[in-house]
Amino acid sequence: MKIVDAHHHFWDLERNPHPWLTEDGKIPFRYGDYASIRRNYLPDDFRADGAAFDIVGSVHVEAEWDPSDPVGETRWLQSVREDCGLPSVCVAQAWLHHEDAAAILEAQASYPFVRSVRHKPPEPAGFMDSTAWRHGYAQLAKHGLSFDLQTPWNRLAEAYRLACDFPDTRIILNHAGLPADRSAAGLAGWRDAMRRFAEAPNTVVKISGIGVPGAGWSVETNRTVVLDAIEIFGVDRCMFASNFPVDSLVVDYEQIFSGFLTITEGFSETERAMLFHDNAVRYYRIRE
Numbered sequence: 001m002k003i004v005d006a007h008h009h010f011w012d013l014e015r016n017p018h019p020w021l022t023e024d025g026k027i028p029f030r031y032g033d034y035a036s037i038r039r040n041y042l043p044d045d046f047r048a049d050g051a052a053f054d055i056v057g058s059v060h061v062e063a064e065w066d067p068s069d070p071v072g073e074t075r076w077l078q079s080v081r082e083d084c085g086l087p088s089v090c091v092a093q094a095w096l097h098h099e100d101a102a103a104i105l106e107a108q109a110s111y112p113f114v115r116s117v118r119h120k121p122p123e124p125a126g127f128m129d130s131t132a133w134r135h136g137y138a139q140l141a142k143h144g145l146s147f148d149l150q151t152p153w154n155r156l157a158e159a160y161r162l163a164c165d166f167p168d169t170r171i172i173l174n175h176a177g178l179p180a181d182r183s184a185a186g187l188a189g190w191r192d193a194m195r196r197f198a199e200a201p202n203t204v205v206k207i208s209g210i211g212v213p214g215a216g217w218s219v220e221t222n223r224t225v226v227l228d229a230i231e232i233f234g235v236d237r238c239m240f241a242s243n244f245p246v247d248s249l250v251v252d253y254e255q256i257f258s259g260f261l262t263i264t265e266g267f268s269e270t271e272r273a274m275l276f277h278d279n280a281v282r283y284y285r286i287r288e
Helices: 043-049 070-084 101-109 131-137 153-165 184-198 219-233 253-263 269-283
Strands: 002-008 054-061 089-093 114-118 146-149 171-173 203-207 238-240
Touching (some): 002 238, 043 070, 070 089, 070 101, 101 114, 101 131, 153 171, 153 184, 184 219, 203 219, 203 269, 219 238, 219 253, 238 269
Parallel strands (some): 002 054, 054 089, 114 146, 171 203
């Protein structure tokens, strides 16, 4: 089974400015203590983690590099690609509500391996409806860029409006909409929000980052989330990904993709190829 890992990160903490990975920049984190990932993670580490699988490509997602220099990460990744052959493409950083958003997007788009940008919408709710945000967001289409959205499912109503108002820009939802609350009520709310969001045809979802604090990552804890996401979006609008090294806080790499293989045992070969490889190639325009 060929795999394109549709969401992972690299960082070199001796050379790269990642405030949240410094001792002074610690943040509250959904997986709890993240001291173990405050170490370099580079292509050789990624290849070693994924050695049990036929990983033929990858999508690097911005890793909250110092926001005063968002293009710096892309510049660094270009050198990593030249030296190591990975990542295949990247999702770059851009702060859409900043006054320099148009210039930053133009600079990011000048790198031929940039396919999308990510900006986690801050609180309060309604931020994606703001004039400043939408002014920046409106610049994506002219550069042929998608938008990687990472936000809890209870803000997907905003995202749905964004998708409808900008139909020429694809929204790639990260981490399955973050279904952290696995109670019956929590999952019901997540499903309802995901169904409405999926009504917009320019939306797709990455099934990743679904570890459960205190319970890790298992087929038993994640089967429902994985199958529901596929049922809601359709097999042609879903991608599997590792979210490594972040998800190494709760699971090893082999367990994630072995879990996806187990959960999709009843799917056809064509359907599995779409989930593990083809959809990532299509939506991130990866040239193999």
